[in-house]
Amino acid sequence: MMSYGERVGGPAVSPLPVRGRHVVRGAAFAYVPSPQVLHRIPGTSTYAFSSLSPVTLTEHSCPYGEVLECHDQLPAKLVQEEEQKPEPRLSQKLHQVGTKLLKVPLMLGFLYLFVCSLDVLSSAFQLAGGKVAGDIFKDNAILSNPVAGLVVGILVTVLVQSSSTSTSIIVSMVSSGLLEVSSAIPIIMGSNIGTSVTNTIVALMQAGDRTDFRRAFAGATVHDCFNWLSVLVLLPLEVATGYLHHVTGLVVSSFNIRGGGDAPDLLKVITEPFTRLIIQLDRSVITSIATGDESLRNHSLIRIWCHEDPPEAPTLMSRIEANISLANTTMEKCNHLFVDTGLPDLAVGLILLAGSLVVLCSCLILLVKMLNSLLKGQVANVIQKVINTDFPAPFTWVTGYFAMVVGASMTFVVQSSSVFTSAITPLIGLGVISIERAYPLTLGSNIGTTTTAILAALASPKEKLSSSFQIALCHFFFNISGILLWYPLPCTRLPIRMAKALGKRTAKYRWFAVLYLLVCFLLLPSLVFGISMAGWQAMVGVGAPFGALLAFVVLVNVLQNRSPGHLPPWLQTWDFLPHWMHSLQPLDGLITRATLCCARPEPRSPQLPPRVFLEELPPATPSPHLALPTHNATRL
Template sequence: MPPLPETHPATPPAELGTRVSFLPQTHTARASSAARVKHAARAELLRVTLFVCVCSADLDTKGKVLRVLKSIVKFILLLGLLYVFVCSLDILSSAFQLVGGKAAGDIFQDNAVLSNPVAGLVIGVLVTVLVQSSSTSSSIVVSMVSSGLLEVKSAVPIIMGANIGTSVTNTIVAVMQAGDRNEFRRAFAGATVHDFFNWLSVLVLLPLEVASGFLYRLTKLVIDSFNIQTGADAPDLLKVITEPLTKNIIELDTSVIRDIATGDPAARNKSLIKTWCKTQKVMNLVNITVPGFANCTPDALCWEEDGQIWTQENQTETINLNKCTHMFVYANLPDLAVGLILLALSLLALCTCLILIVKLLNSMLKGQVAVVIKKVLNTDFPFPFAWVTGYLAMLVGAGMTFIVQSSSVFTSAITPLVGIGVISLERAYPLTLGSNIGTTTTALLAALASPGETLANSLQISLCHFFFNISGILLWYPIPFTRIPIRLAKALGNRTAKYRWFAALYLILCFLLFPLSVLGLSIAGWQVLVGVGVPMLVFAIFVIIVNIMQKRCPHFLPSFLRSWDFLPKPLHSFKPWDKVVTAGMTFCRTRCCCCCCCCKEKEKDEEKDEMKTKDKSLEMYDNPALTIEDEAKVTAVTAGMTFCRTRCCCCCCCCCKEKEKDEEKDEMKTKDKSLEMYDNPALTIEDEAKVTATHL
């Protein structure tokens, strides 16, 4: 093994014999700093390798084989849990379609409401939340445009709403990590950064689209400039693996939702549960009656018989060949009942898989291994190519989303990794933006498979979705200070970690109550929407500006506005509401037997959280130099100090009490460190390497 590289202290400028410019961060200084960082990172990696080799040398052959076998078994279990996790997301989507699919189709029927861009936006959100699939809601919009029921210009806000609604899945996944406060803080922030990006993009781009129609004009220009021909459908990459399991549980006929949206009255009585999986269409020539000979086509044979005029017409008949084999094919249950059953089972499977995945990852990523993996995933390229790292992460996110064909699956998969700290929020943000791009490329390929007469409209809607996400990235990513979604997600993560019930309130407000309220105002008329919505919007902007000024420049505000203390406490603090929720949980614990166990478990979890907080801060760096003999010595010294405290007055007053104070201070520092949720941007790789080397 090559010797470890030595680190030398920086030479002062006087010893170099050259003039040194003290301008802030010159190119030479940046290059030398990058070289030092790279040198320190390489040294740390070699130290970690040496540490692993030394630890491996302590094991005999049997121990090494068992360790390798254990690692292989854990990796196989991880792949199996990921497979069940993805399948449960698919079943969850099917369950939502069974529960609310027909209602989603009914929402699209009111064309007068759809012509209102704000109403179209919230309809896109609601439909995507109901069917848990932006692909399904987008395909409904494409069908309506192709059939002439909806114009492309009116469909653009619905596509924006579908982009918002698809982020509800990973937010639900983040809520399932509420057992550990620190993991929940990071996971919820990693999930809601997607929400904030979508909402902020809509706040800027929807008024711009209504005023100028730039997305419609841009996509129209692209369609007219290229001779686009019908192509192949989007490839089924992940579904080839998941369908053997999901097809045996449930299969749906999503064309029923599209038929309801396009106004087919016969589709309302059809079931979404597919009964016949293999059918064949046969063309038959049948005899029909017509009012007169004028109704006969020139090529058709017409004759008169028994006072009626007959002709022949080709009719398509569907012959059922093979029945489906899923669990509910013979169940005489309504769609709602089957949907509720699948909803409960899929949420249970999703929660179980998520808990097991997090525990398995925590057992696999310990100590120095976790440090190395975090550095590999979260380290930027050296200067001057550090800016490339984020765009490379976008390409990775787009590629992975194209492979799994679902942005919900990809963002839900990285949410647990953000929760346990493997992926930082700053790295999860470009991955999520790339996922938004990846899901639009799948829609583009699906649009290319449309028939020739509907190809242009289908492709234009898909391009609107694509350019909407590109415009959002240009707004909220290239310049660091414009990455507002990261700061908002961090603030929301801190808030939900302190008041975990707020996560459920956030889901209900953002994805249900707010869209329903806006939809109700839109149905009442645009005058009502403007009369109620504009004052509320102005009030929200005023509150945001005052909050910012209270933190940055309070001296510019009147004295009573420098804090919100002049308002009743429930209007500016969650503490009174938290007491109400806690009282409700106490009532639940004392009155309800089934909930009693739940509440007691909650108390136990909170106690465990406090213990884990202390333990996790100590697990960051393993200390290989501390042996069992050293621990025994420490224990003996502690026992001696305890005896001293109980027997000797002077030692009790002087030495032991000082020791207790030091221990209390150490505990407070440990808690403070464990509550540091996000990476410190001032801590470079060189600093981390020095800290890790010191512990080693």
Template sequence: MLFYDGSVIYNPVAGLMIGVMVTVLVQSSSTSTSIVVSMVSSSLLTVKAAIPIVMGANIGTSVTNTLVALLQAGDREEFRRAFAGATVHDFFNWLSVLVLLPMEVLTSYLNDLTSVLINSFNINSGGDAPELLKVITRPLTKLIIQLDKKVIVEIATGNVAAKSKSLIKTWCETFKNVTLSNVTVPSRKECVSPNLCWTEGNMTWTIMSTVYKKNLKKCKHLFVDAKLSDSSIGLILLPFSLLVLCACLIIIVKVLHSALKGKVAAVIKKTINTDFPFPFAWLAGYLAILVGAVMTIIMQSSSVFTSTITPLVGIGVISLERAYPLTLGSNIGTTTTAILAALASSGNTLQSSLQIALCHFFFNITGVILWYPVPYMRLPIRLARGLGNISATYRWFAIFYLIICFFLLPLIVFGLSLAGWNVLVGVGVSLLLVVFIIVLLWAFETHHILPMWMQSLEPWDRLIMGFVDKCCQKNSCYYLGIFCRAVLWPCKWQFLKCWKLKTDDRKVKEVPINVPEQFENTGVITNKSQTLANTQEKTPDMKRSHSSLAL
């Protein structure tokens, strides 16, 4: 309904943020783009207005591998590499949008380029797009729930009657027959068409179609006979789906972490990270792009492929420099899948579906041209490595980054867009000016004039540590730990530090320390056994680790 009800989607910035938010929430860029394609096919949305939404969907789909990186927060070095490997995808998408969205608004190059390509080829509707991964997953998901996607499309395209329909699919097989019959109407105004209306004596006749529909076979899923509203079923499925998602992400990390060790890791590391001999060393990166594209076409999901790469980067099997072209290839591969699906469309939906899919394809191709061929322009690698270093030191910052980039920032910008262009430009320009001034001060090494909270994350770290310590004193972490332990056992929730402290009956475990005999009676050390807590408190990094792991 958000897509249809407001003209705000014609604002390119608002459209971009809608694409980000919807894709993050439904964890599927294909869902958001399919709604956009339906609206374009129904002439409710132009291709030019739909392009920013598709760009936003490209950003939103990268949230999954960032979540995977959080599961490796237990080890500082692993987390440093994994978070950098995950966010290189984020930075590529955000940087591409920052450059290409203004270019598209000013020049409409994607719209014009794809329009010329479609008009120059006589494209006919093809067969159904190949399905590989869905062949495995669909039988299971059909047993849980089946939705009538036609109702979603009808709501998005403004069908008022569809708003009262249920999204839950009840009948999987129906018989539909349309017959034409002559009927009388009070006047010619009631005729379907003037050409199909005639008068015989005092009677006015017209041809009217009668639809006969008979339900043959019910669907087989858990909620087919449930007397629950759509909202109630959604509230039941939402926590279940989140639990399944988290469990799958944990399993991906655990399996890859345990399987790829020792000699296996060494062989894979040597194979993937090896460059071609001089002068063909530059070809290795482009081969990695091709591999990423092919693997994504096979999996039919860029999220699955990049979520598999992230743990491998964390454990050191794949370098960040090699993970970057693999991610770029994955971005390209997911658009080719959309092109194949668009070719299966028929009628008036073929041209618009294919044009949107091609816009997505050329957007990623242009991004690769911008940020890969010239080594100096590979900014996503440098930015991701810097963010990985920061997150390894202050691990709470990873959660802060995730919430800001994928939730708060899109919501704030979307809210400003609703207020109008004047408000959006006024606030946006002011914030960009502040950021530009801060960057200049750092560039000329005069940032010491800034307040301490703008120079370092240390003040923020102290603030969050204080909050966590207070949380632990009030037993909040303890009860959260009990809940996680009971529901998600036997997963190792090492980041719940407060829970571990509480379960030891508030007693600190004594760890024996071997002390040389010459120091035993000197008064410096009076006992061979010292508490682990006393030794850890003197380590600066452990203080940060305590708060971050508790979060």
């Protein structure tokens, strides 16, 4: 047992100061005022509490800076509730089995409503902002700027809540000759970023419990981090070399690709009968506005008249032509809730937005409660081991790629990466799926949504097949390139570390999640869009200093955590700056005072030690004359 104040593999350090009843940590210490310390049992995913004493940091201990994760890695409350109960009788066992069997179809029903609410939510956003999205796409002078094109892809996908819709508009514009393939590639990258907002919104529904919220938010934002990092590398590379444009052009010209039938409808076969009773949209209106056709500008997106046996229309452009050709044919009124209301598109969109959000939140809360009741005791252990355990050596490295195949397959079945990532977000929050396993599942989901786009492109007519297929391949190769950048080596999996940092921040400041959504998907893209429209000189003049400052801050933070001795004394902490510039506490105080009337105290769990937020503790100021307390401190 090492003595207090001793480093592993290094000389002893000075005693640490005490403030109140807490020892203030240095670079590798924290005081945990609890009689128990959580440790992982070697060779398993199980965590157990050890006895009171200072503990050396070993490969099986909690790594520095991740105390919260170690306390909450396994859903211990689910296991302990089951283990503390006495052995039930036979009648009680039968009752429990019957109850669980009844909960399974209920859970599937709530999952069905959850998926349908996501579809209706997408329709609501299209009603509220679809024509605006079409007008944004209409200006080709803006889209010729790669940075502006990226931002347009983000904003339009956030507006319509569907990367498939935005990608279809892009494919139609390229097919009609209104947009070059090279100009469409940044927009495709932006749509990849915008589609990740849905599961981040779903993660907000678990904000009631800090532990679940931390895990859920980290699991949702790992998708955002991957997309942003991929764009930061691949967009400059594409502008400089035309990498994606040339590679996909070679693929298209090398193969004799023939158009086929429509892309298969799998999950939509189950969900469309219900969602079509709520609302039916004529999405060709958005495409016609984007392609410069003003004939449908005053036409409502709400479909009023339908045809029993519509002709085959494999692309959105041919659907417009088909709708025009049906003018003299027999039509009948559609059967949905808003067919005869006479309400404008915006009003219907807001009504559907409110209703779908209520259903979405309710289904998610009920799903989480049912999962909590079903995943107890040994069931939780078995499921977690099956999902999170790697393949045996020497095939351990294959596990992540197998998870990608699973994620791609499931996304192909549901035909939406948003639906798949939103469905696994509650499981990540409960601790059933680890963030390390959710990462390859999310990457596979990115691949799965591109395969659906490829099949849809193959359904294009012969004269438009080449450009449509090339755009779909650009989306596919963008995600493949991102995986090659940020997955094969463990040291390159930066999205996991970034997502964990965001999760820890939201665990302490839950309002930070809303701020993150507004900044990353609205304010920052709008700011970049405005600067880019001023010309490349303004973009370089503003972007270069900001990028240099950001790189400097990241470098200093890394050195402060890993090697503070290489920094000058005044730069070893950020205390020389005003408090509001290096901490969220002042802003948190303002928000807390503003929302004090709505706040309620949180119950503290008796099983786990109190939370210690390491990042906000001040740095150590060692003093040899400072008396240490008689109780123990834990080495982290």
